[in-house]
Amino acid sequence: MAISDVQFFQGWKQVLGMCNLKPGEQVTILTSDDSNPQIASMARLAASDIGAVVSVLNLAPMNGEKAISRDKSGYIGKTPLEGNSAALACLKASDMVIDTIQLLFSKEQEEVLKTGARMLLAVEPPEVMMRMIPTPEDKARVLAAAKKIGAAKKMTVTSAAGTDFSCDIGQYPVLTQYGLADEPGRWDHWPSCFAATWPNEESAEGTIVIDEGDILLPFKMYAREPVTVTIEKGVIRDIKGGFDAEFMRKFMESFNDPRAYAMAHVGWGLHTRAHWTVLGLYNPEAQLGMDARSFAGNFLWSSGPNTEAGGDRDVPCHLDIPLRNCSLSLDGEAMTRNGEVVNADQR
Numbered sequence: 001m002a003i004s005d006v007q008f009f010q011g012w013k014q015v016l017g018m019c020n021l022k023p024g025e026q027v028t029i030l031t032s033d034d035s036n037p038q039i040a041s042m043a044r045l046a047a048s049d050i051g052a053v054v055s056v057l058n059l060a061p062m063n064g065e066k067a068i069s070r071d072k073s074g075y076i077g078k079t080p081l082e083g084n085s086a087a088l089a090c091l092k093a094s095d096m097v098i099d100t101i102q103l104l105f106s107k108e109q110e111e112v113l114k115t116g117a118r119m120l121l122a123v124e125p126p127e128v129m130m131r132m133i134p135t136p137e138d139k140a141r142v143l144a145a146a147k148k149i150g151a152a153k154k155m156t157v158t159s160a161a162g163t164d165f166s167c168d169i170g171q172y173p174v175l176t177q178y179g180l181a182d183e184p185g186r187w188d189h190w191p192s193c194f195a196a197t198w199p200n201e202e203s204a205e206g207t208i209v210i211d212e213g214d215i216l217l218p219f220k221m222y223a224r225e226p227v228t229v230t231i232e233k234g235v236i237r238d239i240k241g242g243f244d245a246e247f248m249r250k251f252m253e254s255f256n257d258p259r260a261y262a263m264a265h266v267g268w269g270l271h272t273r274a275h276w277t278v279l280g281l282y283n284p285e286a287q288l289g290m291d292a293r294s295f296a297g298n299f300l301w302s303s304g305p306n307t308e309a310g311g312d313r314d315v316p317c318h319l320d321i322p323l324r325n326c327s328l329s330l331d332g333e334a335m336t337r338n339g340e341v342v343n344a345d346q347r
C-alpha cells in the first residue's frame with residue numbers, strides 16, 4: 001500500500017533533520033525519467049521547508065541499450081554524469097545530494113563525496129522507506145558492528161548448509177549503512193542497516209553455499225535449491241548447482257568481464273524492521289531489495305565492484321547475496337550464530 005504525501009513529507013523532514021540539513025545549505029535532488037516522483041517531490045518540499053537552497057537536476061536515463069535488467073543495481077557504475085561536466089559541477093557544489101537514480105559504485109559518486117558533499121540514495125518504494133525510517137538506534141547498532149569490523153583481521157563464516165568461508169580484512173574501509181547521510185562526505189541509502197567491508201585482495205577463500213530460501217540480487221529470486229560457490233584467492237572460481245546456479249553463471253558471463261567474479265563487500269544485516277519475506281511480496285521490478293540486504297542476522301556477501309571502498313574495480317556486474325542461518329565471526333568472536341545477531345549492542 002502507498003504512503004500519503006503528508007506522511008512521506010513528514011518522513012523526509014525527519015530524515016533530513018537527522019542528516020543535519022541546515023537552512024541555507026545547498027541541496028540538489030538528482031532525478032531521471034525513471035525516478036519515483038513522490039520521492040523527488042517530497043524530498044524537494046521537505047528540504048525547502050527546512051530552508052535549504054534546493055535545485056532539481058534531471059538527467060537522461062542511460063544503459064537501456066546495454067543492461068539486461070531494469071533494476072538499478074542490475075547494471076551499475078555507469079551513470080548519466082559521465083561526460084556531463086555541468087551536472088557534476090552542480091553536485092560538487094552541493095552540501096547534500098539526494099540521489100533518486102543510483103550513482104552507487106560510480107567514480108562520479110566518489111568524486112562528489114570527496115568535495116565533502118553528503119549523499120543520500122533514495123530509490124525504494126516510499127512505504128518501504130517509511131517502514132524502515134532510520135533511527136538513532138539503527139545507527140548505534142551499525143556503529144557497534146563497524147567497531148568490531150574495524151578492529152578485526154579475519155572474518156570467518158560457516159553454516160549447516162556447508163558454507164565455510166574466510167577472508168582477511170583491514171585493507172579496505174568499513175562500510176556502514178544506517179540510512180543517514182549525516183556527516184560531510186558520507187554516503188548512505190535510506191533504507192538500510194548493515195555493516196560490511198571488502199576482503200583484503202586475494203585473501204577470500206572457501207565455499208559459500210547459497211541454501212534454499214537464500215536471496216539472489218539483483219535477480220530478486222529466492223534460491224530453490226543449493227548453489228555451491230567456490231572462492232580462491234578472492235575470486236569466484238566455480239558456481240555449482242541446478243537452475244539457480246546456471247542463472248547466476250549466465251548472468252555473470254553476459255558481462256564478459258573477469259572482474260565480475262571478484263569478491264566484494266561482506267558483512268551482516270542489522271535491520272530489526274526489515275523482513276526476509278518482503279522480496280516475495282513485491283513485483284520484482286518494484287524495489288531494489290533493501291529488506292533482503294538489511295534483515296537482521298543475514299550474511300550479506302557480494303561480487304564485483306570495489307569503487308565504493310576506494311578501489312578501481314568498476315565492473316558493472318554486481319550481485320548481492322544475503323544468506324540466512326550463517327555464523328559469522330571476527331577473529332573468532334561470534335557476530336551472528338545461525339542467522340541471529342549475537343551481541344546485545346547490535347540487537
Ligand SMILES: O=c1ccc(O)c[nH]1
Nearest residue numbers: 073177189192302320
Ligand atoms: O544500499 C546498497 C545497495 C547495494 C549494495 O551493494 C550496497 N548497498
